[in-house]
Amino acid sequence: MIDYDIFKDLDPEKHCVSFAYAVGNLAKVGRLALENDDGGIGSEHKEAAVASLFEVIEAMMCVVIDGSEDFERQLKKGPWAPEKPAAA
Numbered sequence: 001m002i003d004y005d006i007f008k009d010l011d012p013e014k015h016c017v018s019f020a021y022a023v024g025n026l027a028k029v030g031r032l033a034l035e036n037d038d039g040g041i042g043s044e045h046k047e048a049a050v051a052s053l054f055e056v057i058e059a060m061m062c063v064v065i066d067g068s069e070d071f072e073r074q075l076k077k078g079p080w081a082p083e084k085p086a087a088a
Contacts, residue, residue: 002055004062016067019060026057 030050036043037087072078 002052002059004059006059007063011061012063012067013070014067016064016071019067020064023057023060023064026053030054032055040068 030053033046033050033053036046069078073080076082
């Protein structure tokens with residue numbers, strides 16, 4: 001099984017943007033593989049190959065999420081935004 005541990009030594013802030021673009025492209029590759037009904041080398045194992053691809057995507061998304069949350073925290077956005085006083 002492929003999980004987040006393969007990326008544990010990466011700095012999420014440094015890699016989250018490039019990983020976000022890569023995830024989009026990898027998801028497209030998986031979709032195209034599943035849509036291809038014309039056979040080809042290894043076509044009998046394409047579901048297993050796509051499942052492995054999506055395990056990599058899931059692990060990469062952990063880096064994207066961690067980096068994005070770090071940026072939100074630094075910018076005081078989202079859940080880290082200062083609370084606004086209630087209107088009187």
